[in-house]
Amino acid sequence: TTWLVIVILLVSAFLLYKTSFGLRLRACGEHPQAAAAAGVSVFKMRYIGVMVSGGLSALGGAIILVTYSGEFNGNVAGLGFLALAALIFGQWKPLGILGATFFFGFASTIANVSQAIPSLAAIPGVLLKIFPYVVTLIALVLFSKSSQAPKASGEPFDAGKR
Secondary structure, three states: OHHHHHHHHHHHHHHHHHOHHHHHHHHHHHOHHHHHHOOOOHHHHHHHHHHHHHHHHHHHHHHHHHHHHOOOOOOOOOHHHHHHHHHHHOOOOHHHHHHHHHHHHHHHHHHHOHHHOHHHHOOOHHHHHHHHHHHHHHHHHHHOOOOOOOOOOOOOOOHHHO
């Protein structure tokens, strides 16, 4: 599953930054009025973006559930919020998000294998279980000010607003 995620990430980075489709999609997120003035169908591009992101989110959720527990039990222990933190920490860019998820994954791995490492075995298990979440909060405090979301994110498009 890790290789599948890396391939999806690299393909999405290529599509977003090296194709005209990616340019139109980013333009619809940054400045939809300018994209509409250039002849881009903003509603269509946003619809495609939402459908693709929804599909990738569903795939990610399925991978988390199956990887962590081997079955669909509905408990992901706040990993969705860690994914949002990775988005902010990664500066809304695919390769930055990859680095952020590796960072948070490393923090989670330390918590999971702590009993096998003699120097970490002395630390109470509860503290190690909260370690990934504390690291996430610290990273967000340090880096969230410099993170720039797309300017028109969450704003409905009004074609008459030009």
